[in-house]
Amino acid sequence: MKQLSRLQLLLICLLLAVASQQLFSFMVRLIDEAHYSRQRMDVVNQLGRFRLDLEQRLNSTFYITQGIEILISTLIVEGTSLLSQQDKIEAWAREATTRLPYINNVAVSEAYIIRFTYPMEGNSAALGHNYRDIPTQWPTVQRAVQSRMPVVAGPLQLIQGGTGIICRIPLFSHAQGKNHGQFVGIVSMVVDYQALLQSAGLAEAEKTLSIAMRGKDGLGASGDIFYGEDDLFAVANISQKVSFLGGEWLLAAKPKTGWSHESPYSIRLSILGYLVSLLIAVLCYFAVRGMQLRIGAAEYFSKALELRVAERTQQLSIAKTEAEKANEAKSDFLAVMTHELRTPLNSILGLAQLTEAMELGDLQRSYIAKVVSSANLLLSLINNILSYTKVESGNAGLEPQAFVVADILQKLNDVFEIQATEKALLFSVEVASDVPSFVECDKGKLLQVLTNLCGNAMKFTERGAVSLSVRRIASDDEGDDNCWLRFVVSDSGVGISEQDQQIIFKPFRQIDSSVARQYQGSGLGLSICQRFVQLMNGRIGVTSQLQQGSQFYFEIPVRPLANRPAESDLSSAQRLQKAVAASQPLLQGMTVILAEDNRFNQTLAVALLNKVGVTVKVAENGLQVLSLLEQIPVHGILMDIQMPKMDGLATTEQLRADRRFYDLPIIAMTANAMQEDKQKVLAAGMNDFVAKPINFEHLYRVLISCLQHEKLYPEQV
Numbered sequence: 001m002k003q004l005s006r007l008q009l010l011l012i013c014l015l016l017a018v019a020s021q022q023l024f025s026f027m028v029r030l031i032d033e034a035h036y037s038r039q040r041m042d043v044v045n046q047l048g049r050f051r052l053d054l055e056q057r058l059n060s061t062f063y064i065t066q067g068i069e070i071l072i073s074t075l076i077v078e079g080t081s082l083l084s085q086q087d088k089i090e091a092w093a094r095e096a097t098t099r100l101p102y103i104n105n106v107a108v109s110e111a112y113i114i115r116f117t118y119p120m121e122g123n124s125a126a127l128g129h130n131y132r133d134i135p136t137q138w139p140t141v142q143r144a145v146q147s148r149m150p151v152v153a154g155p156l157q158l159i160q161g162g163t164g165i166i167c168r169i170p171l172f173s174h175a176q177g178k179n180h181g182q183f184v185g186i187v188s189m190v191v192d193y194q195a196l197l198q199s200a201g202l203a204e205a206e207k208t209l210s211i212a213m214r215g216k217d218g219l220g221a222s223g224d225i226f227y228g229e230d231d232l233f234a235v236a237n238i239s240q241k242v243s244f245l246g247g248e249w250l251l252a253a254k255p256k257t258g259w260s261h262e263s264p265y266s267i268r269l270s271i272l273g274y275l276v277s278l279l280i281a282v283l284c285y286f287a288v289r290g291m292q293l294r295i296g297a298a299e300y301f302s303k304a305l306e307l308r309v310a311e312r313t314q315q316l317s318i319a320k321t322e323a324e325k326a327n328e329a330k331s332d333f334l335a336v337m338t339h340e341l342r343t344p345l346n347s348i349l350g351l352a353q354l355t356e357a358m359e360l361g362d363l364q365r366s367y368i369a370k371v372v373s374s375a376n377l378l379l380s381l382i383n384n385i386l387s388y389t390k391v392e393s394g395n396a397g398l399e400p401q402a403f404v405v406a407d408i409l410q411k412l413n414d415v416f417e418i419q420a421t422e423k424a425l426l427f428s429v430e431v432a433s434d435v436p437s438f439v440e441c442d443k444g445k446l447l448q449v450l451t452n453l454c455g456n457a458m459k460f461t462e463r464g465a466v467s468l469s470v471r472r473i474a475s476d477d478e479g480d481d482n483c484w485l486r487f488v489v490s491d492s493g494v495g496i497s498e499q500d501q502q503i504i505f506k507p508f509r510q511i512d513s514s515v516a517r518q519y520q521g522s523g524l525g526l527s528i529c530q531r532f533v534q535l536m537n538g539r540i541g542v543t544s545q546l547q548q549g550s551q552f553y554f555e556i557p558v559r560p561l562a563n564r565p566a567e568s569d570l571s572s573a574q575r576l577q578k579a580v581a582a583s584q585p586l587l588q589g590m591t592v593i594l595a596e597d598n599r600f601n602q603t604l605a606v607a608l609l610n611k612v613g614v615t616v617k618v619a620e621n622g623l624q625v626l627s628l629l630e631q632i633p634v635h636g637i638l639m640d641i642q643m644p645k646m647d648g649l650a651t652t653e654q655l656r657a658d659r660r661f662y663d664l665p666i667i668a669m670t671a672n673a674m675q676e677d678k679q680k681v682l683a684a685g686m687n688d689f690v691a692k693p694i695n696f697e698h699l700y701r702v703l704i705s706c707l708q709h710e711k712l713y714p715e716q717v
């Protein structure tokens, strides 16, 4: 419908109008036909009524005539004249004429000569006449005699004057039986047929009808017309037979105004038809146009809406991309920042640890201990940011580790007891007896969560106590093999309002920045706790009341172990000594290039490597690495990634392109500690990865697995 052009629409409307007009014409035709049929029915009915009455009257006239004939028959005596019985005949004739007013007179002939007439007055002229001599009457007389049946004659000119119809019944003697009797005479009854017609209702019928009659002398359709117009007997008109004793007449009629083939309503209906058709066409045109316009408008609005939606979607997508970019930028910034912070911190911690392992005076040892503790605090802050960045970028995974539950609780106790004493708080750790002694889970993350929660409790409590408790709880899932532990860190500190409890797990959110400043913090601790606990498939929450203290709890699944895991909890100096003792025999005598631009890191790495007997050639960038390799053969390279002039990745690629250094062990050493950084360096062709700050045990392990004593690069021939 939408695609119809105006011209097409006009044509359709026109066709519709023509069709509806045709329908109306058809209806008009039907109505006209019904009208015509009804007209004919009316004519049939009216004519029928008249015919019935006429027939009745004609027949009753005949019956009377017949009655007189029968009576007269009884009078017939052989050899006597009927006239001798004139009185009786007259009495019967009088009776008849008074009964039916249109019977003018009764005449009786002996043979063919009229001998009797009643009333005499006005009819006496007929007496003595012989029918044979009256040519207008003789044929019917003859017919009656020959047929021995009653016959109607006329209408005809009467001898005594005027016109009339005559019912004649021949009289026969009964001597030889009814059908063989001798002809005696004729009983004739003259009927004023005009009066008869009127008394049958002709005038009434002729008010609406034109009527004609034929059948002179009772001859029916073959008789002459004796009343009305000839043409009324045309086929189109109504005709009816009037049957009576001695003959029949045929009546014909049509409406006085002629046949009307059109109903009086047909013109009005035709006009109405034209008007309605026109109206239908116009309405149809405007309805369709209206609909087209409405569809057009709806389409326009829907297009406009679509455009608006598309525009908004685009805006949202741009906004989303921008937000993602901003988030990426934030993550990048945090990654870079942590890298930049970790690099010097790496040196500080490493050197402090090395110094700790030396012979020191008590004062120096206490200074160094403070340096190590401050650096550790700083490192934990940086680790928090790094952890958050890792979780945020989806790079944090679980690193399950077997451990002794009591050990990590002891560790926490050691750390926080000191802080509690400093703040005059009570600190306690409580382990329920149903907690398994040895378990496996991500120990690092568990420790970080507990450290954060206990750290907060200490931070926000000025009086009273802080406690850490752990107990076993039933698992929600019956088929779960894990053991669920519930850790609760309670304090009697400032508490958290219900409203603030909703926001504290969101990153960088602190209840009141000014208060937080008083307590220090990044607003990341709880957010990391929540993410780590979720990562461990657990749940975390808080109940608290302002000024009443807080209870932070979390529940995690752990795998209970039957045996004590092999694990050392030595001090870092003891660990270093142990690691050196184990690695030195394997690494002693090797030579490596250390590609590192940071002086402190150089010193730390050189010291750690020298401790296990490894000779170190230091290069400050990739170019120096290439030139050093041309001067001395080495067992491998420890390669920083971010260096001036030529970075670690470019240097590695160049070396791998040189057949001599195709399988030279290259170990990345970088503070870019993310999973994707590791993948990047391995993809560039490096053999392994050591994160900064350097875990010396890991460094020695990687060197042992990558370097081989007998393999020097370039190969010596």
Ligand code: ADP
Binding pocket: 452, 456, 457, 458, 460, 491, 493, 494, 495, 496, 504, 509, 510, 511, 512, 516, 520, 521, 522, 523, 524, 525, 526, 527, 550
């Ligand atoms: P922050 O490093 O600032 O402590 P967190 O994410 O660990 O960040 O904590 C967010 C905020 O939640 C804190 O700034 C503090 O307002 C509130 N909060 C956390 N722990 C406690 C506690 N034990 N008692 C009272 N308030 C706390």
